[in-house]
Amino acid sequence: MLTKTNDLSSMLSPKSIAVIGASGDKRKIGYKLVSNLKEIGYEGKVYLVNPRYEQIEEYPCYQNITDLPLNIDLVLVSVSSAKVMEVLEQLNERQVRSIIILSSGYAETGEAGAKLESEISKFSLEKSIPICGPNTIGVANFKERFIASFSSLKPAADDSIAFVTQSGALGTLSYTLSKEIGIGFHYFVSSGNEAGTDFFDYIHYLAGRQDVKVIGGYLEGARDFNKMDHAIKACHENKKPLVLMKVGNSKKGAEAATSHTASIAGNAEIYENYLELNNIVRVSDEEELTDTLAVFTKTVNPEKLGGVALVTQSGGAGIIMTDRCEERKIAVSELANSTKMKLNQVLPSFASVKNPVDMTAQVAQSPEMIIDTVEITLQDENVDSLVLYLQMTDEKFLTILPRLSDIAKSSNKRLIFCWSGISEETKEKVLKHRDICWIPNPTRAINALSNVRKYYRNNRGIEYGKKEKTRITDEKHLKINGTLNEWESKQLLKEYGVTVPKGKMITSIRDLENEQWTFPLVMKAVSSKIEHKSDYGLVELNINSHEKASRAYKRIMENKKACHPTRELDGILVEEMAPVGTEVIVGALNDETFGPSIMLGMGGVFVELMKDVVIHPAPLNHYQALKMIKSLKNYQVLEGVRNKSRVDIEVLAEVIVRISEMIIDLGDSITELDINPIIVHEKGKGVTAVDALIIGK
Amino acid sequence: MLTKTNDLSSMLSPKSIAVIGASGDKRKIGYKLVSNLKEIGYEGKVYLVNPRYEQIEEYPCYQNITDLPLNIDLVLVSVSSAKVMEVLEQLNERQVRSIIILSSGYAETGEAGAKLESEISKFSLEKSIPICGPNTIGVANFKERFIASFSSLKPAADDSIAFVTQSGALGTLSYTLSKEIGIGFHYFVSSGNEAGTDFFDYIHYLAGRQDVKVIGGYLEGARDFNKMDHAIKACHENKKPLVLMKVGNSKKGAEAATSHTASIAGNAEIYENYLELNNIVRVSDEEELTDTLAVFTKTVNPEKLGGVALVTQSGGAGIIMTDRCEERKIAVSELANSTKMKLNQVLPSFASVKNPVDMTAQVAQSPEMIIDTVEITLQDENVDSLVLYLQMTDEKFLTILPRLSDIAKSSNKRLIFCWSGISEETKEKVLKHRDICWIPNPTRAINALSNVRKYYRNNRGIEYGKKEKTRITDEKHLKINGTLNEWESKQLLKEYGVTVPKGKMITSIRDLENEQWTFPLVMKAVSSKIEHKSDYGLVELNINSHEKASRAYKRIMENKKACHPTRELDGILVEEMAPVGTEVIVGALNDETFGPSIMLGMGGVFVELMKDVVIHPAPLNHYQALKMIKSLKNYQVLEGVRNKSRVDIEVLAEVIVRISEMIIDLGDSITELDINPIIVHEKGKGVTAVDALIIGK
Known part of the structure; x- marks a missing residue:
């Protein structure tokens, strides 16, 4: 999966480094970058660029970028934001392999900065040059005696730990705390504003490194769910535990996170479920983060x-x-x-x-x-x-x-x-x-x-890697327009193998009389234009004879006329009543970070009172769906309480997988899916989706 | 409330100290006690007792206890456990005011030690001499330059903090951690095995001290609920926050706590509720304990x-x-x-x-x-x-x-x-x-x-101090023998003003016919010998005519004969069905630490599935009962969900108070009370106890 932009060896293990904006003025970042390289004993080649100096700290200084040799591994850029694009273009001509922009003054300062930042993004993508920052405190590879930072991080003990942080400050704090308990990072990356390379690009790269045993990180939000998903899979494939302090979970915290490095904090609950289901180690404070890395490393x-x-x-x-x-x-x-x-x-x-x-x-x-x-x-x-x-x-x-x-x-x-x-x-x-x-x-x-x-x-x-290989349903490319009524929604579910009650749409009393029914029946007015049907007498339950069915039909038609004389009626849905069971709810939404995601909740009082819902990005495999079901707070209800026996959890899991595949197929054309309730019958008897609504764009 | 035994000023601010078992051998506890006093610069009088020395560290040494002056404030005892009772008797003759037994070898070592310890308890009680320990690392009053410990605690910063600990080790650790964040204890007490004075005696005394602003503590378990209750009330009356790290909450932890200092770890849930309702600050780790003391003290x-x-x-x-x-x-x-x-x-x-x-x-x-x-x-x-x-x-x-x-x-x-x-x-x-x-x-x-x-x-x-003054019900002294059947249990509840369904015990079909009933009715076989009545067809609900009532009566009698031919039947209870509402459960139990305690739980699926119960020592006042109700996890159900309106929480609180007073009156003669369910009706309509069982000894 690594594209050229994702191969970060030139950035994190550079054999040659250039510093644009190197300075002899000890108060400046451009000096600190150079002196830190010297202090740590970096053994690769160092090229400095500043027309006003001939050398700084023993390293020769070049007049212009154009004087630099070709194919330098890493270039540190410490120039004002106004000059940065010009510098980048020149660096591109020197065919440099990676860049770190240490200066600030970008998205964190307002609109103009954000615009400049998106130019950097575009440049990185088009030229396939990985860029760290801007607004980063830099990166380090302490084991290889390399540091590209103005912060005075000294090499500590030498453990096979990689650390990636979206906050420079929290990164250096973690660095200090880890030193206090006697561990040291091999790799350290402050991802800054992530105009080019983002948090999970680093994680992905580091997961593949032999010299890394465990990865720690401070995460405010992911920019791209697929990147995150792939990076996490890479961690598992390479057996690298990933220990994250994920913040921005509260509403105000998420707001602050967004204004901080302009990352998308995302829906805290989906993160929670996603990270949990993917066995990411979550920690809740600074000390727990480094303590956990210590135990992973030292035991x-x-x-x-x-x-x-x-x-x-x-x-x-x-x-x-x-x-x-x-x-x-x-x-x-x-x-x-x-x-x-x-x-x-x-x-x-x-x-x-x-x-x-x-x-x-x-x-x-x-x-x-x-x-x-x-x-x-x-x-x-x-x-x-x-x-x-x-x-x-x-x-x-x-x-x-x-x-x-x-x-x-x-x-x-x-x-x-x-x-x-x-x-x-x-x-x-x-x-x-x-x-x-x-x-x-x-x-x-x-x-x-x-x-x-x-x-x-x-x-x-955990069984990884299954997700892409096995799809239960055939892949389709569907588009829907507007809202599907209940009947249409159920037909679509049926196509994906989800059981719905046996039934028929009718438009006249004759249709009703011509049919062989198995009682008891349910009758519902079907219209994508009318909500809260039961409140208007448009739903009748427990109909147990032909006679009662006719009367129910007439009542519904009268109520419809009385309450909603002008709204369109698509017909009356007559269905056999589903057997009893336990109610759950399945829904779908389109999350900004995670994309199409599926929501599972306990039905009835549980969902209202206890907000007992789990959300997970789609599609899921059977294992993940089962884990999702089991992570409901009141999962015990499905296992059977009060003399009730276990319900058909296996089929429920399969249905969740099917629905998750359906919403992937529907893609952008769907804005909401609501199956409320799905009745889960006793073990071996499956589930029935008794109500469903699919809303398109 | 302070008895002579509870006035701890002679122990914690002594003007004169004697050390029994003082030693010149620097490896011994008997030396450390003396050298610590000297090092800290204790300004009171110091008398040492050891026939083999003339003086130790400048302090003169006496041959025998009988040589000591009368009325010494505090005596530190560091002799082997075999000699301790003899020493105590001699000290009593010298009319000493308080004693600390620093040596170990008591209840923590087995049965013989436990027996010796109970002799110490008896001695302390009879002679009204407060005793700290045995098996304690000692006490200190750093502000007054006094330390009675073999541990080398040095005075730190000088804050108005008192600290009491049931574990010497955790005490000294807290002491060290507090030093690390720049605060220092004024008082430090390690309560040891608490043969004489216990954790809450110290808390009670310290709560009354002007020179204390906040009290911290490490608690494994209380020995006496009343002492604890009074001590905590004293904290509130004197506006002293009490910050506790309460451990022994897990089953294994409680076991370990019991074997540790032989204290009663008690029911974790009752502690939880009791401490919460009494605004005790609970912390969950060592750092949070000292951090919280710092914020109380320094802000x-x-x-x-x-x-x-x-x-x-x-x-x-x-x-x-x-x-x-x-x-x-x-x-x-x-x-x-x-x-x-x-x-x-x-x-x-x-x-x-x-x-x-x-x-x-x-x-x-x-x-x-x-x-x-x-x-x-x-x-x-x-x-x-x-x-x-x-x-x-x-x-x-x-x-x-x-x-x-x-x-x-x-x-x-x-x-x-x-x-x-x-x-x-x-x-x-x-x-x-x-x-x-x-x-x-x-x-x-x-x-x-x-x-x-x-x-x-x-x-x-919080409104304190109300508990003793106002009793809703008249105090009674009741004794019950064996199990009360449902009818008898309900009659007792009625005496305490708890509404039960209108009804009558009948023993013949004629009784049934002679009565004016308001339908629908419930009929139940009443027998203290038969459990799970519904399973045997001994309960009939929704009886809505005289005719159906007669049939129900006959069915119950037949079922009784068939299933339990030999068990005694007290009669058939005929009751009007209670109006609908939300079900809760009220129970009572006799906790080892807390005594008679009342349990409140959500009814139905909530109690089974979510163990949504709260336990609190009896009796309660109305404020505490309300707080108890509100601390149910699913309290929201009572406030009204799904178009249901708020139920009668006020009357429920009053009923809880009444039942709590009833179980106090019943005292030891009751082993269990179970009212399941109490139906709480909509606001203004009260509650009905529809089933009840009181089991006596």
Whole structure:
């Protein structure tokens, strides 16, 4: 799927760099770009352009862009926005491979800036030159000693983490927070205004890199659902967990996000469902973001799933973590009796050898107990992860670090070391042991651990790549005009294999009499011009004889004449009543970010009261439809409560897939679809769409 | 309410201290106690007892306890558990005023220890000597330079904060975390095993102290609901916010809590409801605990309620905080046009002057902009609190600290300074400005702010002290034996003014014929021996004529004979059918911690599916009952959905109060009460308890 514009190796691993607007003035961005390259020890070629200098920081300075050699990998542009298009054209002539525009003054400043930005977009697309920014703090590849930023990010520890951010500030903050817990980014990208390359272009590229183990990001909104979808699929194909802090979920937050980098914040609920269904790790604050990256990077993924063991020197911390485990749906292991017996041999008699294991404050007297306890507990069959909690007592516990590090290195289980309340000096000593995954506080440790475990657990169930291959229905190219009435809407659904009640449109009492009916029947006036039909007596239920049918027909015709004398009537729809079942609602809408999306909701009081709806971009495959159904808050209703048995969830999933394919076929010509309700019958008996309305443009 | 045992001034502000088991051996607790007193500069009298020393660290050492003067305020006991009772008896003879037992080896070690502990309890109660511990790390009063602990807690900043903890470890961790954000505790209490004085005794005492502004705590479980209730009332009467991290909420967590300090973890849901209804500030992690204490201590409570202004140098942080505000239900203010105009004058043209205000990275060039922006925004009428977000750029922003501190000091609005990613040195400089409330990360800032705002907002609505004074029903002393059948249960409810359907118990068909009935009727077999009556055809609904009533009577009698030939039948209950309405359930249970408690749940599918229930200790007053009703997840159903109008919530609240008083009167003689359902009719038409069962011991 990578087009030339998406191959970002020239931007993120450049062998040669030019800086347009390089400066010798230490207060200027154009200087910082150069000095940062020098400080980090960049080993590629560096070309500076500024007619007023001969050299800056040892690098030679060229008079003009036209003096530059051809095919430079990356050009950093730090000129005023007024000059930028001219610079870009010149760079194109030098056949440069990628560009970063660091200066601001574009869409974030108003209309003129936005116009200029769209010129940049056009340029990038037409010339197939990937462009980062404008209004970015830049990018870095710390492992390859490359930085293209005016921000003074120093290389930290060297972990296989890539980080992409739509906010420079949050990016640098995450960078700092990650340093504080002893991890460092390999790649760092601030995507800026994304005139050329966007958030998910970077994600897509990084997902394919061998030198990346996990990707983190700060996301305000995606610009292009298909890009996002492909990037996320690339993450899964390459087994790269993607950890996102997605903001702009609140109404005001979304507004602020839109005014911030002019990205589309999008419908929070669709993001929520989409990210959840695609096993993207969502975090809710800054610390959880970097903590989760640390656990992904610094711990192994155990082959065998078990539960978590909590080993502490404090009962309180054990309780806090146990509570949090339950909240986050992590199993706290039952330890085997043999484990407990072994623990009894190494721990004081008043210690608790049940999980959470409370070694008691006694361990301060003999820290080797800690190592014994960790080793014994890690060997337990039911344990896949262990959190060791200690606090303060800095000088005494420092002695266990080498052995703890050995265990972390050699164990095939996940080990997190939560040592709280320690001094800065102690922290530095802990972080020198690069194999130890250290998280400062117990709640934070469990939050991060639960994110990582959830990712791997869910990953086992997900089957990717199916979406494009299998379509249940034949692809069609449909166009509809205006609103389809109920009868027409149902005919269309029928074409897609969705069961609707058996019935017929009639226009006279004779039509009614000529037909063989299976009672009870429903009769409805059909007109795309009349809404709220039941309120006007235009719907009759439970008709159980020919005689009653005739009377019902007459009543409906009279009511129609009385209430809506001038509105067009397409006929009367006579249908057999559908068997009982549980009501759900299926709808469709066209989301700005996600395109055609399908909405599933519980029917009746649930939808009104609890807004129990799930939205997902179309089309879906069967697996996704099932997951969508199961993510309803009141899914339990479909599984059967109050002596009711499970309803036909399998068929419901299939029908959702069919409808999702239908709305893809209808494309732009549909503005709304509303099937309310679909009755889901008991298992094996399918579903019936008893009312339907499709509104075209 | 304070008994002599509850007056803890001798323990927490002692003028004289004795140490039993003082030691010159630096590795021992008995030495640490002494050296800590010396180090902190304790100014009261210190008496040490140990026959083997003449003096330790300048303090003279006595041979025996009998050598001590009378009426010493506080005695620290650090002897083995085997000797402790003997020591206590001797101390009693010296008429000491309070005791702390620091050694461990009691209930936490097993049965023998538990027995010893109950002897300590008995001693404390009989002699009216408050005892802290055993198994405590001790207490401190840093402001008065007093510490009774073997832990090396150094006095930090000097804020009017009291902190009580059931886990020594979590206490010292909170102490460290609070230091990191520049606040310090005045009082610190680790309650240990609570053989004498318990968590809420300390809270009660501290609530009454002038020198305490806010109380924080780590709670695993209360031992005595009445103590807890009184302590919390004392907090409210003295306007002391109580911020609790309550753990042991999960099943495993509760188990661990019980084995930890032998406290009763109690029913998580009742705690939840009780704490919520009493406006206790609940926090969910260690950082939120100390952050919230910081905001309570370091910011003013604005007289006029408005919204929050977010002032940042980064769009991203603004979005993060806006999202979190919505999640935490805080209003982000609309700024007045005049404010925006003023901001436009001081900020760059591309800054955003809408809330969140984005000053842009430009502020790094001219930090005075920050002060101007804060001053202008704080003056906005719609703003009651302001969070200023900056990040890194340490050297440049240091210059604003003095002016920011002045604003914090003089403003009558709440100001939080969130400066992220700064170095340790910068942090120290920030924290020197004692008026500035500094929180390191944006999410943490909003979490803490929302806790504090919620407390003050809720406080306006709460009317305390009513509970004891007004009883709706007359107090009775009832005893019931065994299970009351439906008829008897309803008669009892009627005595308490709860409406039940009009009806009569009959035992023959003649009884039925002799009565004037208003149809439709319900008929039910009444027997305390038969359950699931409808399943056996023992209930008939919608009986609308005399004839049908006779037939129904016969059918029920036949079914009874067929299904339960040997079980006793008390008669047939004939009742008029209650009008329609919304079903709720009211139940009662006897909780180990909270005593008689009342349970309210939504009826029908809601209770089964969504476990939508609220539990609260009895009795309640009308205000609490209303709050209980409103805290149902599906409260909206009672307010009216789907064209249904609001039901009679007022009468429901009154009925809950009446039932809560009834179960208090029934006391121990009741094990369960189940009124399922109570039908709540439309507004003005009251409620009807249509089924009821009271099970006695």
